Amino acid sequence: MLPRIPATLLLAALLVGAAHAGAQVIPGHYIVRLQDDCDADAVARAHGVRAVHVYDSAVRGFAGALSTGQLRTLRRDRRVLAVESDQRVTVLGRVVNDGTLAAVTVTSSGDLVPTGVDRIDAELNPCSNAAAVGIAIIDTGICLTHPDLYVVGGISYVSGITSANDDNGHGSHVAGSAAARIDGVGVRGVAPNARLFAVKVLDSTGSGSLSAVIAGVNWVTKNAKLKVIKVANMSLGFPATSTTLNNAISKSVNAGVTYVVAAGNSATDAATFSPANHPSVITVSAIADEDGGCGADGLATYYGSDDSFATFSNYGAVVDIAAPGVSIYSTFKDGGYATMSGTSMAAPHVSGCVALYLATHPTATPATVRAALLALATPQSPVVPWLDPTGRERGGFSADRDSYAEPLADAAGL
Numbered sequence: 001m002l003p004r005i006p007a008t009l010l011l012a013a014l015l016v017g018a019a020h021a022g023a024q025v026i027p028g029h030y031i032v033r034l035q036d037d038c039d040a041d042a043v044a045r046a047h048g049v050r051a052v053h054v055y056d057s058a059v060r061g062f063a064g065a066l067s068t069g070q071l072r073t074l075r076r077d078r079r080v081l082a083v084e085s086d087q088r089v090t091v092l093g094r095v096v097n098d099g100t101l102a103a104v105t106v107t108s109s110g111d112l113v114p115t116g117v118d119r120i121d122a123e124l125n126p127c128s129n130a131a132a133v134g135i136a137i138i139d140t141g142i143c144l145t146h147p148d149l150y151v152v153g154g155i156s157y158v159s160g161i162t163s164a165n166d167d168n169g170h171g172s173h174v175a176g177s178a179a180a181r182i183d184g185v186g187v188r189g190v191a192p193n194a195r196l197f198a199v200k201v202l203d204s205t206g207s208g209s210l211s212a213v214i215a216g217v218n219w220v221t222k223n224a225k226l227k228v229i230k231v232a233n234m235s236l237g238f239p240a241t242s243t244t245l246n247n248a249i250s251k252s253v254n255a256g257v258t259y260v261v262a263a264g265n266s267a268t269d270a271a272t273f274s275p276a277n278h279p280s281v282i283t284v285s286a287i288a289d290e291d292g293g294c295g296a297d298g299l300a301t302y303y304g305s306d307d308s309f310a311t312f313s314n315y316g317a318v319v320d321i322a323a324p325g326v327s328i329y330s331t332f333k334d335g336g337y338a339t340m341s342g343t344s345m346a347a348p349h350v351s352g353c354v355a356l357y358l359a360t361h362p363t364a365t366p367a368t369v370r371a372a373l374l375a376l377a378t379p380q381s382p383v384v385p386w387l388d389p390t391g392r393e394r395g396g397f398s399a400d401r402d403s404y405a406e407p408l409a410d411a412a413g414l
Contacts, residue, residue: 023240024088031211032074033061033082033244047074053157053215057222058248058255063211082243089213089238091140091170091206091344111188116177116324116349118292121392122190122411125356128182130191132362133355134229135178136257137348138216139171139236141200143333148186149175153227154198155219157212164198168206169333171198173340174235176331178348179355186337187330190352190411191359197229202236210238214248221252230358233351234261234281235344237273246278253280258358258366260284260351262343264314267401277318282354282370285406286310286325286346287397294378294395295385301326303341307383308399313343315401320370321377322397323349323409350409357414376414377407 032049034040040062044051047070051062063086066074074080113123131150141164142151149172154164166172175196180189199216202208213236220232232252249259259281264273276283290306291298298306303326309315310326325346332338354369364372378394385395396408 023238026086026088026209028065029063029086029209029211030066030071031061031063031084031086031214031244032080033059033247035079035081036060038079043077043079047077052159053211055214055218055248058218058251059214059244061244063214084242084244087210087238087240087242089202089208089210089236091202091236110184111182111186112329113292114177114187114329115289115292116328116345117188117190119289119294119324120190120349120353120409120411122352122356123188124392124412125414127356127359128192130179130194130355130359132228133191133231133358134195134197134227135351135355136197136199136220136229136232137171137175137178138199138201138213138220138232138234139174140168140202140206141166141171142175142196142198143172143331143335144198146172146331146335148180148183148331150179150181150193150195151198152195154200156200157215158200158203158208161200161203164200166198166333167204168202169338170206170235170344171200172333173330173338174233174344174348177328177345178233178352180331190349191355194352194355195228197227210242210245214245217245217248217252220257221248221255224252224255224257229257231351231354232257232259233348234259234275235347237262237264237276239272241274241277245275249275249278250280253366256365258282258354258369260347260354262347263319265312265342266314267312268314269316270314270318271316273314276314280366282321282350282373283319284343284347284350285315285319285322286313286343287322287408288326289324290327294393296383296398304399307395307397309397309401317402317404319404319406321350321373321409322346322406353409353411353414356411372414373409374407376410378410379407380405
C-alpha cells in the first residue's frame with residue numbers, strides 16, 4: 001500500500017440501491033429471438049414490424065413495437081424461438097449525498113490512487129499500460145473527451161441520441177475505475193490506459209431498455225475480434241431474467257469476451273437480478289473500505305464499517321468475487337471527477353483486474369480468466385492482516401450475509 005493523503009475536496013455523488021418491487025415491462029414493446037439462420041430484417045418486414053434494434057451476432061432477432069395481431073402471428077412463425085416483453089434496465093440505484101469524503105493515495109507521477117484501487121493493490125502490479133486490451137463499458141456512455149480516459153470508439157443505442165458521449169456520469173465513473181491513465185493528473189485506474197469502448201445503452205437518467213442492452217452485447221460480440229475487445233463491464237441490471245439476453249451473453253463469452261457485472265444494490269439475493277444471475281459472467285459484490293488498506297482500521301462509512309460487506313450489496317451463490325464499492329473517487333462526465341458508491345463501482349475494479357491479466361495472458365479464455373482471478377483473490381477471512389509468500393500484507397472483510405465467502409479481488413499478483 002502507498003502512503004495516503006486525505007482528499008479534502010471530493011464531489012459527493014452516490015449511487016446505491018433502491019429496492020426493486022419487480023420488473024418494469026415496457027408496454028407494447030417486444031424482443032423477438034429467431035433461428036440462427038434467419039434474416040432478422042426480412043422476418044421483421046414480413047410481419048410489418050418496424051425494428052428498433054436488429055441483432056445479428058450475439059443473437060439473431062429484432063426488437064420493436066408490436067400490435068396484438070403482429071404478436072399473435074410472430075408466435076406462430078416457425079422461425080421464431082421466443083418473444084419476450086421489453087423491460088426497463090437501470091444503473092441499479094439512485095444518486096444521493098452521503099457526506100462521505102474518501103481517502104486516496106498519490107503516485108510519484110501525481111496521479112491519485114483512489115481507495116478502491118489501493119485496497120486491491122492494483123498500484124503494485126507492474127503493468128502500467130494495458131493498452132493492448134479493450135474494455136467495453138455497456139452503460140450511459142463515456143465522456144469521450146476526458147483527458148484521463150483512453151476512449152477509442154463507441155456507439156449509442158439510446159433513441160434519439162447518436163453520440164456515445166456520457167450525459168449522466170455513471171459510465172464515465174465506471175470507465176475511470178477500470179482504466180484511468182497514469183498521466184500525472186486526475187486518478188489512475190486498475191488497468192491504466194486500457195482502450196475503452198463506450199457502448200451507450202442508458203440515457204441521461206441512467207435508465208434504458210433491455211432491447212438496447214442486448215443491442216450493446218450484440219455490438220461487442222460483432223466487434224470483439226476486430227477491435228480487440230476482451231472485457232465487457234455491465235454495471236446495470238433489472239429484477240428478472242431474459243432468455244434473449246442470456247443467450248446473447250453466452251455467445252459473446254464463447255467469442256472470447258469476459259463479462260463482469262454488478263451484483264445489484266437491493267441487499268437481496270443476486271439470483272433475482274439480471275445479468276448478475278448469468279452463469280458465465282463474473283458477478284461482483286461490494287465492500288466498504290474507508291482507508292484503502294486492509295485490517296479494518298479505517299473509519300466507519302455510511303454503508304458499513306471499514307472492510308465489511310456493503311450494506312446495500314446483493315449477495316448469494318451467483319456472486320463470484322467482491323471489490324470496493326463505497327465512496328469511490330473516479331472520472332465523471334464533462335471532464336470532471338466524482339465520488340460514487342454501489343456495486344456499479346465495485347464491478348469495474350474487477351474489469352480492470354481482468355484487463356491486467358489479459359495484458360500478460362492475451363490468449364486466455366473467459367473461463368481461464370475467471371479461474372485465475374478467483375485463485376489469486378484474497379480470502380474473505382481473516383480480516384486481521386496477514387503476510388502472503390511475497391511478504392505483502394493482505395486481509396479480507398467481514399459481515400457477508402450468506403454462507404458463500406466470495407474472496408476479495410486482488411490485482412497485484414495478476
